[in-house]
Amino acid sequence: MTIKQLVKDPLNLIITGVGGQGNVMISLIIGNALVKEGYLVTIGETYGASQRGGPVMSHVRISRETQYSPFIPDGHADIILGMEPVETLRMMRQFGNPAIVTIINPRPIYSIDVTGGQAEYPDLDKLMEAIKELSAKTWIVNATEEAQKMGSPIFANSILIGALIGSGVLPLDEKSVEPILQETFPKEIEANMKAFNKGIELVKQ
Amino acid sequence: MATIDIDAPGTSQLFIGNEAIARGALEAGIGFAASYPGTPSSEIMGSLAPIAKKMGIYAEWSINEKVAMEAAAGASFAGIRALASMKQNGVNVVSDFLANLVIAGIGKGGLVLISCDDPSAISSSNEQDTRPIAKWLDIPLVEPGTFQEAKDMTKWLFDLAEKTGTLCMLRSVTRIAHARGNVKLGELPKKEQKAYFDQIHDLRNVMPTTFMPVPSALRHAFLHLKLDKAQEKFESSPFNYYVGPDKADLLIITCGSCWLYSQDAVKALKLEDKVGILKLGTLWPLPEKFVEKHLNKSRKILFVEEIDPFLERSVMEMVANLPADSPRPTFYGKRSKHINAYGELNPDLVIKAIASITSITYQPRDVEYGKKAEEFSKSSVPERSMTFCAGCPHRATFWAIKNALKLDGRDGIVTGDIGCYSLALGPAGFFQVRTMHCMGAGAGIANGLGKLGQFGFNQPVLAVCGDSTFFHATIPALINGIYNQSNFILVILDNNATAMTGFQPHPGTGMTAMGEPTKVVSMEALCRSLGARVEICDPFDLESTTATLLEMMAEGGGAKVAIMRRECELVRGKKEKPPYKVHVDPDKCIGEACGCDRLCTRVFLCPGLVWDKKVGKSKIDEVICTGCGVCTDICPQGAIIKEAA
Numbered sequence A: 001m002t003i004k005q006l007v008k009d010p011l012n013l014i015i016t017g018v019g020g021q022g023n024v025m026i027s028l029i030i031g032n033a034l035v036k037e038g039y040l041v042t043i044g045e046t047y048g049a050s051q052r053g054g055p056v057m058s059h060v061r062i063s064r065e066t067q068y069s070p071f072i073p074d075g076h077a078d079i080i081l082g083m084e085p086v087e088t089l090r091m092m093r094q095f096g097n098p099a100i101v102t103i104i105n106p107r108p109i110y111s112i113d114v115t116g117g118q119a120e121y122p123d124l125d126k127l128m129e130a131i132k133e134l135s136a137k138t139w140i141v142n143a144t145e146e147a148q149k150m151g152s153p154i155f156a157n158s159i160l161i162g163a164l165i166g167s168g169v170l171p172l173d174e175k176s177v178e179p180i181l182q183e184t185f186p187k188e189i190e191a192n193m194k195a196f197n198k199g200i201e202l203v204k205q
Numbered sequence B: 001m002a003t004i005d006i007d008a009p010g011t012s013q014l015f016i017g018n019e020a021i022a023r024g025a026l027e028a029g030i031g032f033a034a035s036y037p038g039t040p041s042s043e044i045m046g047s048l049a050p051i052a053k054k055m056g057i058y059a060e061w062s063i064n065e066k067v068a069m070e071a072a073a074g075a076s077f078a079g080i081r082a083l084a085s086m087k088q089n090g091v092n093v094v095s096d097f098l099a100n101l102v103i104a105g106i107g108k109g110g111l112v113l114i115s116c117d118d119p120s121a122i123s124s125s126n127e128q129d130t131r132p133i134a135k136w137l138d139i140p141l142v143e144p145g146t147f148q149e150a151k152d153m154t155k156w157l158f159d160l161a162e163k164t165g166t167l168c169m170l171r172s173v174t175r176i177a178h179a180r181g182n183v184k185l186g187e188l189p190k191k192e193q194k195a196y197f198d199q200i201h202d203l204r205n206v207m208p209t210t211f212m213p214v215p216s217a218l219r220h221a222f223l224h225l226k227l228d229k230a231q232e233k234f235e236s237s238p239f240n241y242y243v244g245p246d247k248a249d250l251l252i253i254t255c256g257s258c259w260l261y262s263q264d265a266v267k268a269l270k271l272e273d274k275v276g277i278l279k280l281g282t283l284w285p286l287p288e289k290f291v292e293k294h295l296n297k298s299r300k301i302l303f304v305e306e307i308d309p310f311l312e313r314s315v316m317e318m319v320a321n322l323p324a325d326s327p328r329p330t331f332y333g334k335r336s337k338h339i340n341a342y343g344e345l346n347p348d349l350v351i352k353a354i355a356s357i358t359s360i361t362y363q364p365r366d367v368e369y370g371k372k373a374e375e376f377s378k379s380s381v382p383e384r385s386m387t388f389c390a391g392c393p394h395r396a397t398f399w400a401i402k403n404a405l406k407l408d409g410r411d412g413i414v415t416g417d418i419g420c421y422s423l424a425l426g427p428a429g430f431f432q433v434r435t436m437h438c439m440g441a442g443a444g445i446a447n448g449l450g451k452l453g454q455f456g457f458n459q460p461v462l463a464v465c466g467d468s469t470f471f472h473a474t475i476p477a478l479i480n481g482i483y484n485q486s487n488f489i490l491v492i493l494d495n496n497a498t499a500m501t502g503f504q505p506h507p508g509t510g511m512t513a514m515g516e517p518t519k520v521v522s523m524e525a526l527c528r529s530l531g532a533r534v535e536i537c538d539p540f541d542l543e544s545t546t547a548t549l550l551e552m553m554a555e556g557g558g559a560k561v562a563i564m565r566r567e568c569e570l571v572r573g574k575k576e577k578p579p580y581k582v583h584v585d586p587d588k589c590i591g592e593a594c595g596c597d598r599l600c601t602r603v604f605l606c607p608g609l610v611w612d613k614k615v616g617k618s619k620i621d622e623v624i625c626t627g628c629g630v631c632t633d634i635c636p637q638g639a640i641i642k643e644a645a
Helices: A023-036 A084-097 A124-134 A141-147 A155-168 A174-184 A191-202 B017-027 B042-055 B063-076 B086-104 B131-137 B147-164 B216-237 B258-269 B287-297 B310-320 B345-357 B367-377 B393-408 B420-425 B440-447 B465-481 B524-529 B542-553 B569-575 B601-602
Strands: A012-016 A040-045 A055-063 A081-082 A099-104 A138-142 B010-016 B032-035 B056-063 B082-087 B111-117 B169-172 B181-183 B241-242 B252-253 B274-279 B282-284 B300-304 B331-333 B414-415 B432-437 B461-464 B489-494 B535-539 B562-565 B580-584 B610-611 B616-618 B640-642
Touching: A012 A023, A012 A084, A023 A040, A023 A055, A023 A155, A023 B010, A023 B181, A023 B640, A055 A084, A055 B420, A081 A084, A084 A099, A084 A124, A084 B367, A099 A124, A099 A155, A124 A138, A124 B367, A138 B562, A141 A191, A141 B241, A155 A174, A155 A191, A174 A191, B017 B111, B017 B147, B017 B169, B017 B181, B032 B042, B032 B063, B042 B082, B042 B580, B063 B082, B063 B086, B063 B111, B082 B086, B086 B111, B086 B216, B111 B147, B111 B535, B131 B169, B131 B282, B131 B310, B131 B367, B131 B640, B147 B169, B147 B181, B147 B216, B169 B310, B181 B535, B216 B287, B216 B310, B216 B601, B252 B258, B252 B287, B252 B345, B258 B274, B258 B300, B258 B345, B274 B616, B282 B287, B282 B310, B287 B310, B300 B345, B393 B420, B393 B461, B393 B489, B393 B542, B414 B440, B420 B432, B420 B461, B432 B610, B440 B461, B461 B465, B465 B489, B465 B524, B489 B524, B489 B542, B524 B535, B524 B562, B535 B542, B542 B562, B601 B610
Parallel strands: A012 A081, A081 A099, A099 A138, B032 B056, B032 B082, B082 B111, B111 B169, B252 B274, B252 B300, B300 B331, B414 B432, B414 B461, B461 B489, B489 B562, B535 B562
Antiparallel strands: A012 A055, A040 A055, A040 B181, B010 B181, B241 B274, B580 B616, B580 B640, B610 B616
């Protein structure tokens, strides 16, 4: 099997959001597709204390050469898939750099610190401006909104996977991800494929 | 996605370390596995149990780690390869049995203990390194540095246990156990196993001679011979290797996930030609000849390991025994404070240590970018504190406890235990819990407090524990309280699952690890049989729960039991629709004018209740609300309305 050259080795992807949104599911699907293509993949996840409502991240490290550690060093992320805008900025603060590309679902989720009155959620427009300013390239993908149109916010995950593949930032194409989606959602494959294709469409617009 | 029983030798799969360990045990041909859930170890049994029946093995969630280890030893005595897995605290629970087991020796079937440590105590009450326990108890110890090694080492360890006749231990840490990586699979054995406890021959390890009991001290000497044998095997182990130049400016000695961090750090600093890494997989007994061979690679040695200076001390001990004219390198590590003696490490911390020793400046990213990122984030990244889930019965229980203690007015104390309800140390449970130590300690501590009446002590004492914790370690403390007439109430938060670690079944659930229905051990019948007064409450009925607790506190006398019974919302929510549709009546909620000071959003802190800043009133977030309806009883205006869904 010939393994496609990477634009950078290791290629470092962060998937971030709020506990319960499904970042582990996304990292598993992407990770399995990459391993099938012959890459060495290491994924570090937030576990345990990441109960519903906590900030979560998956570090996905892709290489042709070696098994990297499950932590991306500070300032060394290449791609961030943000399922929530504040969490995206939280990751950029630590792992961002001038070459980073971001794919973001702009739908906010408020924490109990915000609802309890101890913290303020920032102005969404300003927040998105800051993320754009800190990224070499940004794709804004209204995944939750589109998923709700499809019947359930849960489809946001497949939309975001589609956006990640459609953006071309990973050495993966539709064909390598489809079989993994089939395995993951055997019962709801039709709806998830529709969501996946929607995600591709949204970044190609 | 593949499960651990996939019969595809030679293929590469993406496994978490725990799955890799479980796969290694399958490839070794284990017949028996036992465990008690604990992060980060739970997925070892979590991945073995569902496929156990198909693979012809036996797997169980035991009542606690000690019984798990003892049960596994039983299988070993009858010639079956057996594994017990647990988190670091579990090894403490097992330590008395281990101390005796190592002296006696194992049976004909290889016996392996897997200990998953949690550096930084991400999901633990304590941070603890279990490697010193292996040294302390004379147990051969290995630690995988990759996901592949997690599988390969586990398999190999069963051979080692059988060849040496002693228990062997594998230590893993969170970032191997819970991280994912490539694992190339081996063959799955297909031979049938037969268990038989041969009382004459199979006990050759238990007692070195077959005709009479052997004094313990002699058996201890025999154990040391077994360790020598293990050390000899370790000297040529493929799990120990050196990567780097023949002569290095700096030699790193490391193990476990720190091997990955060290590699990342050397690469990030582009020091591959100047810094060598000696990666050890077999840690105790230390493969001294192998280490000595590499010591002359550099005059500077940095130890990179998590929590205790285990390798650091072992190597220093070894160097102290070298001939007087041997070269003495300069050691860096925890003693020199280049590496923290607490908490998790990561590539950045290792970069920092190497940079400091080699006097290099390291810039992780463009400085201007860093300033900008910091500036933008300053006021734009609000905290996300942990809390009980929406609809969690524990929130209701602690609300009732809080109100009962207030009404009682004697400054009552709540001692805590290990589980989701540990969050009650903080705002999620209204700061009600005052102590948190090990499994069962809440009730144990309550035993002492409840006997201080003669010293004028009049504060009511409530000990909270979960249902799984009750079975694990609380029963002896309860019996002690009844026998010695200690004045406390054991409050069992029965949500019918080991919720914190992933909803594993326990003796009260009527289900085994392998998914078979079984007898339900009734906690109320058990407690009543001990002579305790037992009350069963529905925590969602705040008024009656509060009244029951208040009355039990007033009664005094010996230990009593209050069971708070409500299924975990994460389990219920998967089976059923929400019972109620909840909304806030904007005419009744008078916001800041109420005087309640936003009791529902600011104090009750259910994530399903949010404060609508624009209109100055509370509202329900319908995406998050699970419809439990408890909040309808806390609003002084009766503005939160529930309707049958």
